[in-house]
Amino acid sequence: MKLRVVYGLILLLAILPWFIGSRYIFHIATMIVIMIPLVLGMHLMVRIGQLSLAHPAFWGVGAYASALLTMRLGMPPLLSILVGALIPSLMALVLGPIFLRIKGVFFVLLTFAFGEIVDLVFQEWTDLFGGNSGLYGIPKFSILGLRLTQIPHYYVLGLIAAVLIYLLMRAIERSDIGAILESLNEDEMLSRSMGANALAWRVAAFVVSAFVAGISGGIYAFYIGFLSPDPFGFQTIVDLIVMVTVGGAGTVLGPVLGAIVTVPLPELLRDAREYQLMIYGVCLIGFMKFAKQGLISFIVDKRSGA
Amino acid sequence: MTAPLLLVEGLTRRFGGLIAASDVSFAVAPGEIFGIIGPNGAGKTTLFNVIAGHYRPTSGRVAFEGTDISGHASDEVGRRGIARTFQAVHVFKNETVRANLHRAAILARRHNPLAWLSRHPHATPDLEGTAAFLGLDKLLDNVAGSLAYGLQKTVGVGLAMMVGPKLMLMDEPAAGLNPSEKIAAAALIRRLRDERGISVLLVEHDMPLVMGICDRILVLNQGIPIALGTPAEVKSNQAVIDAYLGEDYEFA
Numbered sequence: 001m002k003l004r005v006v007y008g009l010i011l012l013l014a015i016l017p018w019f020i021g022s023r024y025i026f027h028i029a030t031m032i033v034i035m036i037p038l039v040l041g042m043h044l045m046v047r048i049g050q051l052s053l054a055h056p057a058f059w060g061v062g063a064y065a066s067a068l069l070t071m072r073l074g075m076p077p078l079l080s081i082l083v084g085a086l087i088p089s090l091m092a093l094v095l096g097p098i099f100l101r102i103k104g105v106f107f108v109l110l111t112f113a114f115g116e117i118v119d120l121v122f123q124e125w126t127d128l129f130g131g132n133s134g135l136y137g138i139p140k141f142s143i144l145g146l147r148l149t150q151i152p153h154y155y156v157l158g159l160i161a162a163v164l165i166y167l168l169m170r171a172i173e174r175s176d177i178g179a180i181l182e183s184l185n186e187d188e189m190l191s192r193s194m195g196a197n198a199l200a201w202r203v204a205a206f207v208v209s210a211f212v213a214g215i216s217g218g219i220y221a222f223y224i225g226f227l228s229p230d231p232f233g234f235q236t237i238v239d240l241i242v243m244v245t246v247g248g249a250g251t252v253l254g255p256v257l258g259a260i261v262t263v264p265l266p267e268l269l270r271d272a273r274e275y276q277l278m279i280y281g282v283c284l285i286g287f288m289k290f291a292k293q294g295l296i297s298f299i300v301d302k303r304s305g306a
Numbered sequence: 307m308t309a310p311l312l313l314v315e316g317l318t319r320r321f322g323g324l325i326a327a328s329d330v331s332f333a334v335a336p337g338e339i340f341g342i343i344g345p346n347g348a349g350k351t352t353l354f355n356v357i358a359g360h361y362r363p364t365s366g367r368v369a370f371e372g373t374d375i376s377g378h379a380s381d382e383v384g385r386r387g388i389a390r391t392f393q394a395v396h397v398f399k400n401e402t403v404r405a406n407l408h409r410a411a412i413l414a415r416r417h418n419p420l421a422w423l424s425r426h427p428h429a430t431p432d433l434e435g436t437a438a439f440l441g442l443d444k445l446l447d448n449v450a451g452s453l454a455y456g457l458q459k460t461v462g463v464g465l466a467m468m469v470g471p472k473l474m475l476m477d478e479p480a481a482g483l484n485p486s487e488k489i490a491a492a493a494l495i496r497r498l499r500d501e502r503g504i505s506v507l508l509v510e511h512d513m514p515l516v517m518g519i520c521d522r523i524l525v526l527n528q529g530i531p532i533a534l535g536t537p538a539e540v541k542s543n544q545a546v547i548d549a550y551l552g553e554d555y556e557f558a
Contacts, residue, residue: 177416183413190396190398192380192381193466194381194466194468195384195385196414201419
């Protein structure tokens with residue numbers, strides 16, 4: 001019952017921008033829905049017991065790839081978002097078998113190093129990515145002759161993608177695949193003794209999570225219309241960790257709440273920008289100390305499955 | 307004589323300068339309950355772990371149904387039809403007994419993402435039937451972690467059964483059980499063989515249990531096999547008596 005109230009509230013929030021009608025509110029709402037697939041991708045890795053710091057890089061690869069596919073090859077935007085998202089998943093498919101043999105802090109460090117390398121490539125390969133001065137002239141998103149020119153149009157696009165990917169991740173979690181991933185995380189020795197190929201399943205999760213991060217990147221590229229390496233660096237890593245922690249990693253709904261709460265924070269704290277990271281830190285400590293399961297734990301207990 | 311189900315030939319495992327298992331050979335016949343015993347540090351667990359795929363043998367080989375499986379990873383060993391139970395309780399504690407058994411079935415059948423649609427070569431026993439066999443049918447909706455220790459170990463046997471194994475490796479099935487639970491465990495192991503046709507290879511400290519249910523027993527001492535035979539033969543073997551001398555073991 002309480003869960004329905006939460007879904008209702010989220011629905012209300014989702015349509016709220018139209019009642020306020022401000023471009024600024026639409027922008028924040030659009031950023032929230034763009035972040036949702038990315039944080040859900042990161043969350044899937046958390047569910048298999050791995051904190052991936054590579055996801056901002058996957059996000060960036062998805063963004064640059066889809067932008068370039070449309071700009072250089074003239075691919076229709078929707079197709080280039082989908083194809084663009086395949087590139088980070090391919091990277092995950094190649095890197096996964098190496099990275100995912102390693103657990104815990106070393107996996108975190110490896111993915112961090114990978115993210116830094118990707119960020120450097122964005123900065124240094126100026127012919128392709130435009131370097132620090134950025135990649136200009138990404139065309140507007142268009143589909144079936146419909147051209148998205150206004151912020152609310154992108155909000156709708158992002159919202160559709162966020163809902164679809166939320167439903168996908170929830171379906172994965174509730175399916176046998178979710179049970180397998182959770183079994184491997186809970187007791188790897190036991191799960192393997194029954195025949196499960198732990199590495200193969202982890203790589204599959206990594207590939208899917210990189211794909212949804214890539215989708216998020218593609219939509220971001222067409223929305224912003226200009227890409228620089230800046231958003232794909234360390235700050236986004238911190239933001240994603242805050243979202244997962246504040247929202248709660250126990251269910252798929254948690255990170256969504258995390259994104260809804262966390263994305264607008266920098267805007268609310270605009271006058272206290274220099275304190276932003278400090279406030280993040282305090283929030284993180286507070287949640288880890290007093291509400292390890294995140295916001296979601298105030299609403300629903302884990303077992304009822306949101 | 308029928309072809310052995312499991313064949314261990316000249317198996318040696320060293321850890322640096324320590325020889326944990328030295329030139330061990332034995333065969334488990336189909337339908338046999340085979341026990342491995344020995345004083346502490348005899349190398350039983352090492353031998354068990356080599357067969358279960360946790361360690362590579364330093365030399366020698368392990369073959370299952372005529373196929374060499376030496377050095378195969380534990381999940382490959384599992385997929386070949388060798389299930390295992392653990393000395394300590396290993397179950398999915400937060401899940402119900404039903405969910406535990408279901409998970410075991412899907413972990414075996416859908417062992418990797420590409421096998422999602424393909425079928426596991428071994429038939430998976432039905433969940434209700436397995437629960438009834440183990441006497442867990444009334445407890446299917448209880449959370450596994452809330453059950454008594456002995457029952458949790460029984461759930462562990464259920465998990466192994468759901469894989470549809472031909473051979474079950476049991477690491478100290480009686481460890482941590484009270485006397486009446488031990489009797490039940492012995493009966494269960496016998497029924498696994500008699501009613502389900504699952505051969506059993508067990509490592510155990512509990513002498514009455516081993517002597518009572520095993521068809522044949524291998525005795526290890528300091529990594530070296532010192533006797534192999536029926537319980538009666540092993541009990542009267544002088545090397546075995548010497549190995550256990552001074553310890554509080556009583557041969558039942």
